[in-house]
Structures are given as C-alpha cells and as structure tokens.
Amino acid sequence: MTHNQLLIAANTIWVVVAAVLVMFMQAGFAFLEAGLTRMKNAAHIAGKNVLIFGVASLVYWLVGFGLAFGNGNGLVGLHGFAPSVDELLAVGKAPYAAFTSIPGAAGWLFEVVFAGVSLAIVWGAMAERAKLWVYFAFGAIFTVVYSLVSHWIWAPGGWLQRFGMQDFAGSTVVHYQGALAALAGALLLGPRIGKFGHDGRANAIPGHNMPYAVLGTLILWFGWFGFNPGSTLGVVTGGHVGFFGYVALTTNLAAAAGGIGGICVAWVVLRKPDVSMMLNGVLAALVAITAACGFVSPWAAVLIGFVAAMVAVVAVPLVERLGIDDPIGAVAVHGLAGVWGTLATGLFALPALAATVGVGRGGLLYTGSPYQLGVQALGLVAVGAFTFTASFGSLWALNRLWGIRVEPHVETAGLDVAEHGMWGYPEFYIPVPGGYGTESHGHLGLAHAHATIPVPEPRLAPAADAA
Amino acid sequence: MTHNQLLIAANTIWVVVAAVLVMFMQAGFAFLEAGLTRMKNAAHIAGKNVLIFGVASLVYWLVGFGLAFGNGNGLVGLHGFAPSVDELLAVGKAPYAAFTSIPGAAGWLFEVVFAGVSLAIVWGAMAERAKLWVYFAFGAIFTVVYSLVSHWIWAPGGWLQRFGMQDFAGSTVVHYQGALAALAGALLLGPRIGKFGHDGRANAIPGHNMPYAVLGTLILWFGWFGFNPGSTLGVVTGGHVGFFGYVALTTNLAAAAGGIGGICVAWVVLRKPDVSMMLNGVLAALVAITAACGFVSPWAAVLIGFVAAMVAVVAVPLVERLGIDDPIGAVAVHGLAGVWGTLATGLFALPALAATVGVGRGGLLYTGSPYQLGVQALGLVAVGAFTFTASFGSLWALNRLWGIRVEPHVETAGLDVAEHGMWGYPEFYIPVPGGYGTESHGHLGLAHAHATIPVPEPRLAPAADAA
Amino acid sequence: MTHNQLLIAANTIWVVVAAVLVMFMQAGFAFLEAGLTRMKNAAHIAGKNVLIFGVASLVYWLVGFGLAFGNGNGLVGLHGFAPSVDELLAVGKAPYAAFTSIPGAAGWLFEVVFAGVSLAIVWGAMAERAKLWVYFAFGAIFTVVYSLVSHWIWAPGGWLQRFGMQDFAGSTVVHYQGALAALAGALLLGPRIGKFGHDGRANAIPGHNMPYAVLGTLILWFGWFGFNPGSTLGVVTGGHVGFFGYVALTTNLAAAAGGIGGICVAWVVLRKPDVSMMLNGVLAALVAITAACGFVSPWAAVLIGFVAAMVAVVAVPLVERLGIDDPIGAVAVHGLAGVWGTLATGLFALPALAATVGVGRGGLLYTGSPYQLGVQALGLVAVGAFTFTASFGSLWALNRLWGIRVEPHVETAGLDVAEHGMWGYPEFYIPVPGGYGTESHGHLGLAHAHATIPVPEPRLAPAADAA
C-alpha cells in the first residue's frame, strides 16, 4: 500500500460513514413530520420518506449524479449518467474527476443522500393533503432541479463556484432549495381544511406525537454530524488533518445555541416554552450553520445558531399570517434559516479558514469587503429564481393536468385509511383483538380450548390448562 | 507505525463501525415487528430483541465463533471457543487466521451481530404466541446451527466456500437460514387465534403502529450499510481501495428499487399502495442484494431489488394461503427473497468483480456457464435441508417436552400483561394518573396541598399558591 | 502525507465517529425516560434531552473543556476556555496537550458528549416534578462539577489519575457522578404525588410506553460502542493496533450478560420477567463495564455485567423502600452499578492490559495486592463526597431561593400542558380532527365542497368528485 492508497482508504471510510449518517436523516424527517401532523395521517407521513428516498436514489443514479458532478460546463454536468462499475471504482478520474481522492461510488453515495434530504424537506410544507403519485412525479423532477443547482455551487467549475460562493454543506443547495419547492407546493395546495377559520385567522392543528418530533430532531442532529463534517470529503483539508472534527464542533455549538434560543425565544415571545419551537430552533440552527460550519469561529457558530432559532420562532407564525399552511415549518426553518446561514457566512467567514477550505474569501466582518457577502446574495437570488420557478411551474402543470390535492373527503378521513387502506394505528379505529372472526371459528381445536377456559387470569392458568 | 499497521488500523475502524451499525439493526427488528403486531404484545415483541441478542452474544462467545471461524475442517471450526485476550488481540493468527488483517476481537464483533440478525428474523414468524423460555432455548440452539452453516460458506476452507459459493454478506447464511427456522417455528406453533376463520380463510390482523414499522425499516436500511459494505472486512478488496463504497451503492440502489417496487406492485396487485408492503419491499430487496452486492453491476442491483419486492408482495399472501401464520412476513421477505438473491448472484455476477472479491466465477449471463448458478443452488439445498431439519427437529422436541406455545388465555390477554406482568402501554388499560392510591394519602403534606388547590388552570396558579 | 499524519487522520476518524455515537445516546435517554414515565409528561421528558445537551454544550465550550483538559494542576485545568480556532485545529499542543494525536476540536467533541450523558442521567431521578428553569440552572452547575472531576481522573496529572485510578470510559466520572446528582435531586424534590400511600408503602407508577423504553435502551447500547471503545482516543493502544475492537467486545459481552441477568433475576426475585428490569440490567451492565472494558478479560466482563444486573434489579425496589422516588432507577442503575464497575476493575484488571492501557496496575485477583482496589475506592469516596455535596448544596440553594418543584396542580395536570402549553399526545386530550373551527368556515370554497360530499368512502370518491 502506498501512502496515497492509505489516504484514499481513510477518506473513503470517513465519507461513507458520513453518508450513512445522512441517509438516516430520512428517519429523522419521517418522525419529526409524523409527530407534527395528525394521527390519521401518521403512516402516510412517516412512510413517504421511504418512498421519496427511493425515488431520489433511482433518479440520482440515472441522471442526477451526472448532471451534478459529471464533467461538463459551468451550468451542467454532461457525463456519468447511469455510471458503469469502472467509473464508480475509479478514483479522481473522468467522469467524476470532481472527487479527487475517493472512488466515484463513495462520491455518489455521499451526494445521493443529500439529494434525499433536500427532497424530504419539500414534503414538510405539503403534508397531509398531497396525492400519493405526486411524490413520484415531483420527487423525480425536483431531484433533477436539485442536481443542476448543486452543480453550479459544488462542482469544480460550476458558475457560482467560480465566484467563490461559500456553501460548505448546503444551506443553499440542500435546505433553501428544498424550502423553495416546499413553498411552491404549499401555495399550490392551499391550506389544510380547517387551518384557517372564516375570519381568516389561523387555527392551531397540533401534531399528534411530540416524542416522535423529539426523536426525529435528535436523529437529524445525529445525522448532521455526517452532513457537515462529511462535506470535507476527506480527512485532510487544506493541510489540516482531521479538519472535519472542527466542522463537527461548530455544528454542535450552533445546534446547542439553536435549541436554547428556540425555547427561550418562544418563552419570551410566545409566552410558553413550546417544545416544538425548541426543536425547530435546533433544526434552524443546523440549517444555518450548514453553509458556515467550515468557515467560521466557534463564537460565530453560536451566534449564527441562536439567531437562526429566533428567525424560526418568529417566522413560523408569520408564514401562517400570510395564509400559507406549512405544517412542519419548512419554509421558516429550512428556507429563512438557510438564507440567514448563507449570508452569515459572507459576514463571519474567517479569511484563514476560507483559505483552508479553498473557497471564496473572508467575510465582511474581517475583510471589510462586501465581496463575499455579495456572492452569497447572488447565489441566493439565482437559486431562488431558478428553483422556485422550476418547482412552481412543474407543480402548477401537474396540478392543472391531474390535480395534486386529495379530495376533501379523503383529507377528512385521513390519508392512511383513504389512500393506503389502513389506519396508521389500526387499534384506535377498528376492533383488532384476535383478528376478525376470532370467535367465529370457535369450534376448531385451538379456539375451542380457548372458548372453554378463563380470560386473562395468570394465576388461574393451571386450572385453565386442566380444563 | 508501519504501512501494514496503518492498514490494520483502517480495516479495524471500518469493520468495527460496520459491526456497530449492524448491532443497531436489533432496534430495527424490534420496531418493525412491534409495529406489525398488536398493542397487547408490544413490550414483549420489542423487548425480545434485547433478550435474543443477549443470548446470541453469550453463545457466540462460548462456542459460536469457534465453530464458525476457528481453525478446523470443511464442516466445522474446532478452535477458539471462549477465546483468550491474546487470541482476540492478535491479527491473522490462529485460531482466527480467517481474519487476516483485523484483530480477532473485531472479527468476533462483526460476526456476532450477524448471528444476532439471523436470530432476530426467526421470531418474526413466531410472534405473539411463543413462550418466553423458548427464546432462550431455541435462541441458543439456532446460534449454534447458524455458526456451522456460516463456517461452510464463509470460513476459508468451508466446503461450500471451496465450491466458490457467492454469498457476499449472507442472503443465504443470515436471511435464508433465519427464515427456515422461522418457517419451522410457524408450522409448529400454528396460527394465532383468529388468524383463520372456520371457512379457513385468512383474516387480517393489522399491526398496531405503522410509524414504528417505518422507523424499524429505516433503521434496518441504515444498519444494512454496515451489513453489506462491512462484509469486505477491510478497506481494500482485490486491489480496489474503498471497494466497500461500491458495495454500499449497490445496496442502496436495490433498497430504493425495492421500496418503489413494493408500493407499486401492491398498488397494482392488491389495488392499494399498502405502506407495510412498501416496507417489506425495501427489506426483501436488501435481503436479495445481500448475496450479490459485491458481485453485480448497478443496473443488476436495481433489477434484483425490484424483483425481490415483487416476490415479497406476492408471497406474503401466498404463505398465508398455505395456512401459515407469519405475522411479519419473515418467510417471504427473508426466505424467498434470500433464495432469489442467492440465485440472482449466480446469474448476474460480473466475472471482473468475482475476481476482485476472489470468490467463485462470473454468472450465467456473462459466462454462459451454469456453474456458479449451480453452486448457488447447491448451497441453498444443503443449507435448506440442514437448517430446516435442525430447527424443526429441535423445536419439535422442545414442543413435545414442554410445549412452546402459550396458553390460549395468555395469548388472548396478551403476552405483556400475562407473561411480563405489565401492559406495553399501561395507561391504555389501567388508570395511572398519580399512581395507585394517589388520593388515599390525601392527608399528608404535599398531597394535602394538592387536595386544596385547583385543577390544571395555569392562569390560576398564583391564586392556587396563595391557597 | 507522513505516517504520523495518517495516524492522526485515522485516530480522528475513530474518535469523531465514536463521539457521534455517544451524542445519539441523548435520544436513548429521551426515549428510555419518556417510556418509563407518564403520558402527561411525555413531551417534557423527551424534550429535556435536547435542552440539557444544549446547555452542556455551551457551558462545556465556555469553561468545561478548559477546566477538564486544559493545562493546569492536579485539581483543575486553567487554560483553554472558549478556545480559539487555532487551539482547536492544533494536535497535541497547549492548551490541549492532553490529546496527543487528535486535533483539540475532536477532543472537545468527544468530551462534550460525555458531559451530556452525565447530565442526562441526573434528570432520570428528578423526572415528572422539576421546574423547567432548573434544567438550565443546575445543568450549567453540574457541567462545571463534572468537568472538575473528569480532570482529576482523566487529565494527565489529575490527582486521581496520578494514583493510577482506572476508569476507562467513566463508570465513576460519568455514571456515578450523574447518579450522585440524581440522588441529591430526588431527595430535595421529594416523591411524586401518589408515589407513596399513607401507609408509606410505595405505589407502582408504570411508565406509559414500554416500546419507547426498549428503543431507548437499544439506542444506548448502540451509543455505548462509541462510549467505551472510543475512549481509547485512537486506533493504537499500548502497541496494540485496533485495541478498541477488544473494548467493544467486552462491552457487548457485559451488556448481553446484563440483559439475561436482569430478566432472569427479575423472574426469580420479583417472580415476573419484567421487561423494564431486563432493560435496566443491560444499562447497569454497560455502566459497570465502562470502567473495566479496557482492563478485563471476556469472562470477567460477563461476570461484571451479570452482577451489575443483579445489583440493579435488587436495588431499584430498595431505593424506593428508603422513600426515594427515582422513576427511572438512575441511582441504582448508574450509581450502584457504577460503584460496582469501578471496584470490579480493581479486582479483575489484568496486569497485561493495565500495562497496555498504561493506567494503574493489575487487580487484586491477579496481583494479590489491594493497591488498585484501594485506589478505586479512594476515587469513589472522593468523587462521592465532592459531587454529592456540590450537587446537593447548589440544588438546595436553588430550592430555597425559588423552589425547584412544580406546583401540585401542575404536576397533576402534567408538565406538557401546564408548563409547555400542549399535551405530548394532543389527540388523546382534545379533539383535533380538522383543526379548531374546521366546520366554522364551512362557507368558503374548499370547505364548502367538503361540506357537500360524503364522508370517507373511498369507493364513492368518483361520485364525490362529481358533486
């Protein structure tokens, strides 16, 4: 083994482990969203993450990865579709020269789970009223849109990358983009039945399981340690061995500040230490630090996280006031916090770390130059225009053609029973003691024995057996 | 540090991390199975995974690892029982020479979690009616059976290994074996009360919590990234550095195709996009790709996954039609999909990858030779005969001696309350407000205060305190 | 890349991955504790882990890490508060010379998650009755106390470290300390309303969700593979490459023996195979092996785990008999098992492994010398005196000043609704069908359509649409 092979081995271990952590974020979204929505939709909301990650994986294999990281021009990748075994085993070779020191397969794995996360965000705002086939159709469309933008910002030679846009792990690419599509979806679907009274005032529609939401948030926090530190794509960054450890530190500090910020701000502003707002605070902070994690100092990470939580807590009700029904708060938590994180990087990026990472320059605070901030803003505007237009346009077309919202009676009954044929918690709605007809075969052996012995009385068991 | 030591270090990191991911699959099985069974058995079904992984770990330490990977002959390992510290710290030395570049301890850890997974599969089909002690007794027996077969196929010199049987991570060794024992158990236990009406028609017995089933499936998918890629047992495979990244890619593609396949096939065949079938599709696909993951191309992985999902969706009701009550679908999802995956490897194995992995030859499709397919079939027949006979025989004996099925009144009451003394969700069955006798000590300090102040009226709190 | 850089890279990968696994233990505690407490407090109990890990992270960044591992004297670290970027990126340099072959940032990450675990333990015994602000206040205080003690035992030159106290991953530092504070809290809070009848007899207050407790336990077991093996802080230990694999083995064997021990002892002693006691057995075993995992042989690990489970099963009711209400069993499971594990190390430590790890000497059993056992005892006494006094004192002061226990009517109503303003499972307490006022806007478009079409009757959908 040469040194370089050992280095590739170490890089691959780290990137694959990180990718696996990010994949698990699907479980985080599944439970965060199932917890913040109603019982009658629990199976649908949780299950959709399995569905959409499946869609994202297949589409990303066929075209996404090539569009995003295949060799190409500043706008789009043109090679590496449905890659061959050799292309996937090669290291730093065309069409995936972008990944200089891990095999193409490891690069694909790491990038596909990001596409999956971005797509997962979309459905938060569309929860409880979208038709099932829309997950397939828009899931595929969005994966392509996502791939194009990730090419602009992350692929060597991508046009925003050339400007030096700093988006370490995707506040813009992953979260802001997901939120833009989520907004388009929420606008086109309209609010859930009962969300707004005829006075136009928003009604609370509490989710059905706060512990699920907590579990989802902790799984996301856990997975984010793959999301941000993994984006170093290796164990050495600009000469610093183990730089990803530092990225993990800023990520954790921001999340911590976000949790504290979320609950404290809610306590003050909403007059109750709302648990769901604490969770949103953590997530908003993680979203915001995602762009900045490799560029800023620890204190800046804390600040970015705390402000992101404030943004989320204040924005969630504001979005509602605009008449938008966003059950999970995707627009506020992933959208606005993503914008904040992207701009904050332009403010707080340390010149030294920008050099280490090798992208862009120091932020306004240190250089006094608005250049980096400008680049970040440019990226937000460009991505905002493109992704929102593409998402709104395609969803609008799908809606005109076949209608993307379920029938009111389906929405009222719940998607679980009406679309999937079974409740998420069957025993809450139908008697399922021994199964249908339990007693009806009371004359067969077993059940007969059953029919002639006492009901649950452990202490009578012997007697029972005797019978 | 020499290069080799660094390589050993890298291998050990990867193998240990992979082992830890596989260990977590116990939580996946616990929740998948608890979700697909009834509320009255929830604690028992979930808790059994803690129990059986405990049994597997102790037995595997005492004898299993030695039988499976200790130096021995083609049928069985004869050394390395209850290993010493030195044996465990040594790298590539007897009795664990099988592990050439990781310490014996890392090898043990990686293999014991596989034994745990295989054992976990067994109980899916035996759910909701087996006596508690059976988990101990058969758990120990099966761990030994499993160890023998894993020696045949995975130990250097194992007789099937010598034929070049390709079972990269255990479609046959782990899943098919588990399903064989599951089938034996289901046959001997007979169906749950109420599963079949007196017309013999199967009744649906819906599980109680679909979100649990989704969580379980996502945890299993997550853990499978240790299961398959970890089976490279190192960072370099046949000269390819980071080959495990490629294995992770095929694994993910198959799972994705399985999820899509499961829900689509269910939509078409069963006329409802059944969430539980989507989950079974993912698992069947993962089971099938387990043998093939290191041998096939991406498109073959997609195909294998999709077909596996079809098999599962179609087979689950078929198994029922045979009068077998398999609450989780272990026979279909782990058994039939395991068979499909093992054979599919014989069809689609790429000669180049067979060479890279260093096991067997190219599949029928590429070589035109039925050899590999034949070897795979031989393995299935041999393992099928041995494991089913051993499992059925031992369970039959246990049944004759002491009876392995709970009393009907215990089954009716539910295993939680009848066997463990407490419901899985106590507040659904007994009033647990402030604990028994809450009010009965209404004359002691605290409770008295309590007795003289208002019920939950946050806004009255001050007044309350005053009181 | 030099060999040493590659080694640092490998060490950092391992330590960061381990840290991430340990961070996830917060989800384990959240669900273990939510499961073992009542429905009316579910959101609060689960959510508190997000809150306290946030507090621990910020405090540990500001002062904790410096106190614990900054260069200083035998009693306390005096440098490295709110560390700079350079201090965090440097390897083996002041102020974090303690971490010889990983960057300071990786060291911080690994240590902060330990502080978080220790703090999580505290609240188990204080569950269902502490005011929300206490989590902030005491969380900060305890993090400082914890940091001091971890300096004594783990920092090079710490006074107990100089004696050679063996606490591989923190039976004393993390678990025993957490339990001491938990005990102080339980004593000062007093029992929950209804825990003791006026005859003084303890009443059972069953938790509301055993599957949650199982999930929590399996997550903790999973995370413990980061906790113990990660404490090698690198891939080479005393010349043994991949020694952490061995540590993982002893950890797993102990946990397995603990699970089996817990359920069997409960079966015999309590006459029921109590699921929650099996879970406590696993945790007690993991707590006990935490000190010993790097020092003992496999059989000793099994013994330590089994005895720890016995201790837990027997001690849980005993603690209650003393009139202490410890809902989760923190005092027994983390406290007494922690003591046992610390002493057991003094008994069973292998001289060879003590040399490998480079801390202390062989245990009484091998050396015949009581020295090591004495050191362990000394450590327990010193830490016990310091941490209990500090915790009790500060909680006592907080209690005198503002009262740390919620009002009885808040406790009766439940912390979720009374403190956070929303139930943990809203649909169990308030009708949340279509949200408040669903029907009240029955004259707006959508809802009107809604008002004129049939209730859930999938098969009538077309007709419905026509309407």
Next chain:
Amino acid sequence: MVKVEAVVVRERVETVIDAVEEETGHVGVTVVEAIGHGRERGVTHEYRGRTFESRFLPKALLAFVVEDALAERVVAAIADAARTGHEAGDGICWTSPVANVVHHRTGERL
C-alpha cells in the same frame, strides 16, 4: 333532569357543543371517543394482501345532562349542528330521563 346523548362525526364535536351553548345556554358536556356503524357503508381496508370491510367509522358520543325544559331545544340544536350534508354518517341523538343529579363539588342536587 334529562340526559341528551348524541353520536356525531368527530369533526363536529366542537360545532355541536357551540350550537347547544348558543341556542340553549346550556353549559356542561361529557365527550367520549367512539366508533360506530349505521346506515352508512364502512371502509374497505387492505392489509398485507387481505381486503376486508370494516363497518366502523370514527364518531364521538356526547352526553348533556340538561333541565327538562331545555331537552327539546338541545336535541334540535344538536341535530342541526351535526348535519354535515354528507351522504351518511351524521349519527343520531336521543334523550332519557335522569334523576338524583348531584354536583360533586358542592354536593347540591341539580
């Protein structure tokens, strides 16, 4: 006094109680989650390859203990408020005489 019981679709629980309070001034109700079966068809369920019909749909059971004089008007208010315009499932209500109505807190007879 009279006990008025009503089975209504769950979405209407708040609406029905509001209607009773507005139209009769009566305050006081106890609500229980129920599932019911009436003229309406149930739901076709599909689970793991088995299709079956469940006759049950989610409902809520409301109980109002009211002054005799109010009974008729309470019934009328409920029936109106419970009417959804759907094809089925709106439920029914009925009254029955009750005696010895005691108010626990004060012990007084109502």
Next chain:
Amino acid sequence: MVKVEAVVVRERVETVIDAVEEETGHVGVTVVEAIGHGRERGVTHEYRGRTFESRFLPKALLAFVVEDALAERVVAAIADAARTGHEAGDGICWTSPVANVVHHRTGERL
C-alpha cells in the same frame, strides 16, 4: 325507542353486533372502549419490583338504539353472543327507554 347497552369482552364486539343484525335485523350501534370490574378477579401486575392487583380488564361498551318491539330480542341475542364460556368477565347488558330519537342527516324523528 329503547337503548340497549352491553358490556362485552373486546374479542366479542363483532360477534355480538353480527348476532344482533342476524337475529333481529337491527342495524346501528355505537361502540366505546372501556375497562371494567365485576365478579371476575382482575390482573396481578408487577412493575419494577412492585406487585399490585388491578381490578380492571379491557371491555367494550355497546349501545344500540332500537324499536321497543325489538328490545327483548336484542337483549337475548347479545347475551347469547357475548357468552364465551370463560370463568368470568362476559359482562352484562340492560335496556332503558329513550325518547326524541332524531336522525341527524335527515332530521326525521325515529
């Protein structure tokens, strides 16, 4: 009309409703989950070292509002169908007169 209420073990809910429909033709029932305590012994619970007796076992409470003429036969049908042959816990049923039965959807009096 008459309201027939019955407490039965949960496994028998479907059986009892089937029996009523078959033997009397009456369609319409509302079901509520309940726990109950009667002559039967309860369950001994064990939790973390505390053993205690709970008198409660899971039951279901059924309510049928039927024509006066049917009442007797409904009661008979229920009692038969609810009998499990177990040693305890089968429950009881009873009738009570109800008035002003209104069908919400149509508003008609039944």
Next chain:
Amino acid sequence: MVKVEAVVVRERVETVIDAVEEETGHVGVTVVEAIGHGRERGVTHEYRGRTFESRFLPKALLAFVVEDALAERVVAAIADAARTGHEAGDGICWTSPVANVVHHRTGERL
C-alpha cells in the same frame, strides 16, 4: 335496577369505586375515558405561535348498574369520594332506571 353514572376527575376513579364498594357493598363498574367541559375553565394551549383555549379537561365516566335500593347510597358515596376540594372540575353524577339486566355468563336476569 338503576344505572348510576358519574363523571369524575381521572385521579379519582379508583377512590370512587373503592368508596362505592366499601359503603354499599356493590361490586361492578364499567369505566370509560372521557373529556369534559362544565363550569370550570378549560386550558389555554399554545402551539407553534397560536394560543387557543380548549374547554376540555380529562375526566372518566363511570357506570354502575345497581339494585334500586342501593341507588341513593351509591350516589352519595360517589359524590363524597369525587370531591377533591379543587375549585372546579369534580363533575356530576345521576341515575336512570334500567330494565332487562342480563348477566351474560349465566344468562340469568338480575
């Protein structure tokens, strides 16, 4: 016979049943989880920035079918045992006549 129904706070379920058994010797009760609204104020909820008042608080609904002679004493026992001393929410109880009480297991009329 007579059916005595009572709405009580959940913490009092066991206490009330004990009281009835001790003071009247009657054994047999069916309990249903309920939520209720009466004179008491409800709870102010806050969720994601929306504050709203819910009139409901958790209660339990108890049904005792007792001998006519016991009715009065059962009511008295319940009312006493259900009184918590809180400012509100203790609930109410009432009786209604029932007929055709049949004991399923034995089929005998009570």
